[in-house]
Amino acid sequence: MVGRKFIPFIWLGLCGLTLALTFSTCRSDKNSIDTTFYQNLQDTVDYVGIAACKECHADKYQTFIETGMGSSFGEATASKTKAVWTNVKPVYDSKKDMFYLPFTKDGKYYIKEYRLKNGDTLHSRTEQITHIVGSGHHTNSHFWHDGEYWYQAPLTYYTQSGKWDLPPGYETTNTGFSRKIDVECMSCHNGMPKVEEGSINKFSRMPAGIDCERCHGPGELHVAEKRKGIIVDVNKMADRTIVNPARLPWKLQVDICQRCHLQGNNVLKPGKKFTDFRPGMHLDSVFEIYMPIHQNGKAFYMAGHAERLQMSKCFKSSNKTDGKLNLTCITCHNPHVSVRKTNTELFNKACNNCHGSRGNASGMLCKATKAELSKNNHNCVGCHMPKSGTADIPHVTVHDHYIRKPSGNIKTAPLGNPVSLYAVNQPNPKPTMQLQAYLTWFEKFDANPVYLKNAQNLLNKGSVDQEIHYQYAHGQWIKIISLAPKVNNTEISAWTAYRIGKAFDKSEKLDIAVEWYRTAVDKMPLQADFTAELGNALIRIKSYTEAIEILTKTLHQQSKHELTLLNLGVAEWLNGNSGKALAYLKKTVSLFPDNENARLYLGEIYLKLGDKTQARIQLTEALRIQPGNQEAKEMLGRL
Numbered sequence: 001m002v003g004r005k006f007i008p009f010i011w012l013g014l015c016g017l018t019l020a021l022t023f024s025t026c027r028s029d030k031n032s033i034d035t036t037f038y039q040n041l042q043d044t045v046d047y048v049g050i051a052a053c054k055e056c057h058a059d060k061y062q063t064f065i066e067t068g069m070g071s072s073f074g075e076a077t078a079s080k081t082k083a084v085w086t087n088v089k090p091v092y093d094s095k096k097d098m099f100y101l102p103f104t105k106d107g108k109y110y111i112k113e114y115r116l117k118n119g120d121t122l123h124s125r126t127e128q129i130t131h132i133v134g135s136g137h138h139t140n141s142h143f144w145h146d147g148e149y150w151y152q153a154p155l156t157y158y159t160q161s162g163k164w165d166l167p168p169g170y171e172t173t174n175t176g177f178s179r180k181i182d183v184e185c186m187s188c189h190n191g192m193p194k195v196e197e198g199s200i201n202k203f204s205r206m207p208a209g210i211d212c213e214r215c216h217g218p219g220e221l222h223v224a225e226k227r228k229g230i231i232v233d234v235n236k237m238a239d240r241t242i243v244n245p246a247r248l249p250w251k252l253q254v255d256i257c258q259r260c261h262l263q264g265n266n267v268l269k270p271g272k273k274f275t276d277f278r279p280g281m282h283l284d285s286v287f288e289i290y291m292p293i294h295q296n297g298k299a300f301y302m303a304g305h306a307e308r309l310q311m312s313k314c315f316k317s318s319n320k321t322d323g324k325l326n327l328t329c330i331t332c333h334n335p336h337v338s339v340r341k342t343n344t345e346l347f348n349k350a351c352n353n354c355h356g357s358r359g360n361a362s363g364m365l366c367k368a369t370k371a372e373l374s375k376n377n378h379n380c381v382g383c384h385m386p387k388s389g390t391a392d393i394p395h396v397t398v399h400d401h402y403i404r405k406p407s408g409n410i411k412t413a414p415l416g417n418p419v420s421l422y423a424v425n426q427p428n429p430k431p432t433m434q435l436q437a438y439l440t441w442f443e444k445f446d447a448n449p450v451y452l453k454n455a456q457n458l459l460n461k462g463s464v465d466q467e468i469h470y471q472y473a474h475g476q477w478i479k480i481i482s483l484a485p486k487v488n489n490t491e492i493s494a495w496t497a498y499r500i501g502k503a504f505d506k507s508e509k510l511d512i513a514v515e516w517y518r519t520a521v522d523k524m525p526l527q528a529d530f531t532a533e534l535g536n537a538l539i540r541i542k543s544y545t546e547a548i549e550i551l552t553k554t555l556h557q558q559s560k561h562e563l564t565l566l567n568l569g570v571a572e573w574l575n576g577n578s579g580k581a582l583a584y585l586k587k588t589v590s591l592f593p594d595n596e597n598a599r600l601y602l603g604e605i606y607l608k609l610g611d612k613t614q615a616r617i618q619l620t621e622a623l624r625i626q627p628g629n630q631e632a633k634e635m636l637g638r639l
Contacts, residue, residue: 037238037240037280038217038240038241038242038243038280039221039240039241040217040218040219040220040221040222040241040242040243040278041217041243041278041280041281043276045217045218045220045221046218046220047191047192047205047207047213047218047219047220048213048218048219048220048223049191049207049211049213050191050207050208050209050211050212050213052219052223053211053212053213053219053223055223056226057212060212060336061212063336063337063338063341064212064335064336064337065209066337066338066341067135067335067336067337067338067339068135068137068338068339069135069209069210069214069335070209070210070211071135071136071209072133072134072135072189072190072209072210073131073132073133073134073189073190073191073207073208073209073210074131074132074208074209075130075131075132075208076108076109076129076130076131076132076142078107080132081109081132081136081140081157082136082140082157082159083102083140083157083159083164084157084162085102085103085104085109086103086104088101088102088103088164091155091164091165091166093166093170093174095174096174096176096594097115098113098114098115098123098174098176099113099114099115099116100112100113100154100155100164100166101114102155102157102164108128108129109128109129109142110126110127110128110129111126111127111129111142111144111153111154111155112124112125112126113125113126113154113176113177115593122593123590123593125177125590125591127144127153127177128144129142129143129144129153130143130144130145131143133189133190134156134189136159137159137340138158138159138160138302138393138396138398139156139157139158139159139393139396140156140157140159141153141156141157141167142155142156143181144177146558146559146560146561147557147558147559148202148203148557149180149199149201149202149528149557149558150180150181150186150201150202150203151177151178151179151180151181151201152167152177152179152180152181153177154166154167154170154174154175154176154177154179155167156168158394158395158396160395160396160397161395161396163395165394165395167179168392168393168394171394176592177560177591178562180200180201181201182195182200182201183195183200183203183273183274183275184266184274186203186206187274187275188259188260189210189260190206190207190208190209190210191207191208191209191210191211191213191214192207192213192214192218192275193205193206193207193275194275195275196526197526198523198524198525198526198527199524199526199527200524200526200527202526202557214259214279215243215245215256215279215335216242216243216244216245216279217242217243217278217279217280218278219242221241221242222239222241222242225241243278243279243280245279245330246330248279248280250319250328251282252279252280252281252282253328253329253330254306254310254328254329255281255282255283255425256279257305257306257328257329257330258283258289258305258306258307258425259277259283260303261303261304261305261306261329262289262303262304262305262306262307262424262425263289263291263301263302263303263304263307263392264289264290264291264424265289265290265291265421265437265440265441265444265445266287266288266289267287267288267289267290267433267436267437267440268286268287269285269286269287269288269433272286272287274286274287283425284425284426288423288424288425288426288429288433288437289423289424289425290421290422290423290424290434290437290441291304291307291421291422291424292418292419292420292421292441292446293418293419293420293421293422294415294416294417294418294419295415295416295417295419296414296415296416297415299390299391299392299415300388300390300391300400300402301390301391301392302390302392302393302396302398304401305329305401306329306401307424308400308401308402309329309401309402309403311402312401312402312403312404313403313404314327314354314403315327315403318354331350332346332347332350344377344378344379344381347379347380347381348378348379348380348381351380351384352380355380366380368383381399383406384403384404384405384406385399385400385401385402385403386399386400386406387399387400388400391415417448417450418446418448418450418451419450420450420454421434421437421438421441421451421454423437431458431461431462432458432461432462432463432466434454434458435455435458435459435461435462435466435470436462436466438451438452438454438455438458439451439452439455439466439469439470439473442455442473443473452470452473452474455470455473456470464483464486464487464488465487465492465493465496467483468480468483468484468487468496468499468500469495469496469499471483471503472499472502472503475506477502477503477504477506477507478503478507480499480500480503481500481503481504481507481509484500484503484516487500489519492519492523493523494519494520494521494523494524494527494530495520497516497517497519497520497523498516498517498520498530498533500516501513501514501515501516501517501519501520501533501537502533504516505517505537510537510540510541511541513537514534514537514538514541517530517533517534517537518534520533520534521534526557528554528557528558528561528563528564529563531550531551531553531554531564532551532554532561532563532564532566532567533563534550535547535550535551535554535564535567535568535571536563536567536570538550539567539570539571539574542574544571544574544575545575547567547571548568548571548572548575551564551567551568551571552568555568560591562588562591562592562595565584565585565587565588565591565598566584566585566588566595566597566598566601568580568584569581569582569583569584569585569588569598569601570585570597570601572584573585573601573605578605578608578609581601581605582602582605585598585601585602585605586602589602589618589621593621594625595625596622596625596626596629599618599619599621599622599625599632600618600619600622600629600631600632600635602614602615602618603615603616603618603619603622603632603635604635606618607635607638607639612639615635615639616636616639619632619635619636619639620636623636
């Protein structure tokens with residue numbers, strides 16, 4: 001590899017001249033590169049992992065692994081966790097009436113979920129924590145496995161405040177141990193993973209933290225050449241086998257950072273995957289990022305660094321299309337060195353290049369008095385990029401990268417009601433992308449009718465699949481059925497097939513629903529929610545044997561999947577096997593105590609077996625979950 005001749009990330013006050021000498025496409029009037037220039041932009045070049053980079057770049061490796069990125073993800077070990085695991089007070093979720101307790105045993109880490117009544121434990125579930133996400137600068141969140149499938153656990157440690165609490169988002173919708181970790185999530189908090197085809201949260205490759213290739217692109221070609229002794233003098237020219245971000249035009253430079261440091265709903269372009277983006281590409285060629293506009297403006301979000309920086313006058317003035325390159329993320333941040341080891345003087349130097357005595361713009365000098373400067377320890381960032389809380393993550397503070405004049409303590413003001421969405425990284429989004437953004441925002445983040453209303457205004461510009469998605473959100477099953485013949489069956493997505501299946505299902509046309517569910521399963525065979533839905537439909541057309549076969553296969557891969565366990569229990573009961581039915585249904589409620597249907601079936605089975613005590617317990621629980629359940633009341637009346 002390049003070894004000592006590797007050009008480090010440089011302070012960009014000197015970058016204009018350097019770039020012009022080393023990479024002609026980086027002239028100030030260009031914001032793109034020829035996509036064939038860097039050879040590792042091709043999708044045939046694979047990732048090799050940080051250990052391969054370490055062979056020649058040991059110095060960069062040693063400092064990088066101490067950064068927030070370098071320590072972003074790893075196995076649950078004493079060296080990785082920043083949390084306190086002993087003598088911890090349980091976290092209580094009053095909405096769910098559930099306690100959560102972290103603890104360690106025999107060098108392993110666990111999170112326990114339990115419910116109490118009058119001091120007695122009604123429910124208890126414990127999962128081993130296998131991996132920790134987050135550097136610990138702000139948080140540690142926790143992952144567990146069901147077989148080879150990845151899920152988030154319902155506790156996060158907030159390092160700055162030194163406390164355990166529910167993870168972000170769980171305060172409104174606590175999904176317990178059921179939140180899937182998909183490639184979108186994993187590919188920002190980690191090196192580039194590889195998800196199994198046909199799955200959402202089963203991975204065949206899992207790096208151990210954000211690595212060199214997230215900023216430099218996949219290294220297979222670069223490593224192969226260096227091992228053959230092919231060395232490029234990077235003081236004279238660019239090494240085309242690997243991207244050096246310092247040689248990129250500013251827009252492409254920023255796109256590397258805002259691949260992850262840009263908060264929002266990531267909407268893929270047609271035919272694209274999250275893993276398609278590589279450094280040196282325009283981010284909006286792969287996906288666009290959408291955020292809400294509220295009545296009182298835009299919020300300050302934890303991961304919105306790139307957007308906030310680009311709102312700054314400093315940034316806008318420095319990066320005009322016809323001006324020299326002055327300010328990007330790496331003006332202040334050396335990605336190879338921890339921000340905790342970058343002293344105030346280096347940050348101030350970046351500011352003083354324009355605003356200090358060497359600044360060449362009159363009236364641009366800092367107007368603070370000597371006393372004010374002394375009081376703030378001559379810290380530009382402390383005044384102009386103050387720390388504050390964010391709209392989305394509790395118990396943390398972070399520097400706001402919106403550089404501006406001090407105006408007292410910045411507090412998060414009430415945002416008011418949402419009005420619309422905007423594309424953060426694309427000023428002129430296509431209507432089809434906007435439509436998809438509204439539909440997925442409504443589905444994933446906030447089921448506010450305003451998003452569907454905005455989506456409705458764009459329907460005439462969208463595809464049949466998008467209209468089906470819209471009607472699905474509205475529960476308009478007959479409308480979906482009328483649209484089904486317009487779907488291209490050779491190109492149909494698994495989700496569209498599933499939604500059409502659900503429409504026929506809800507319209508009591510089960511034979512047709514089954515075929516659409518089969519299509520969804522064929523497209524995504526490792527998506528357990530689809531196989532569970534197919535199994536449920538097969539049960540209702542009395543195809544018990546096939547349902548049991550499909551559901552059992554799924555359960556061998558994920559032994560704790562809620563709907564699979566429930567449907568297997570029902571299928572075995574209706575197929576005349578009460579013993580297996582009881583086992584599956586009892587496991588269901590042991591893991592998911594608020595599953596109303598499992599409680600009802602258990603009540604029915606116990607009632608028919610003559611165990612009135614157990615029947616009463618299960619039916620009473622069903623009524624606790626849903627007080628208006630008439631079926632539970634009727635069976636209790638028979639007792």
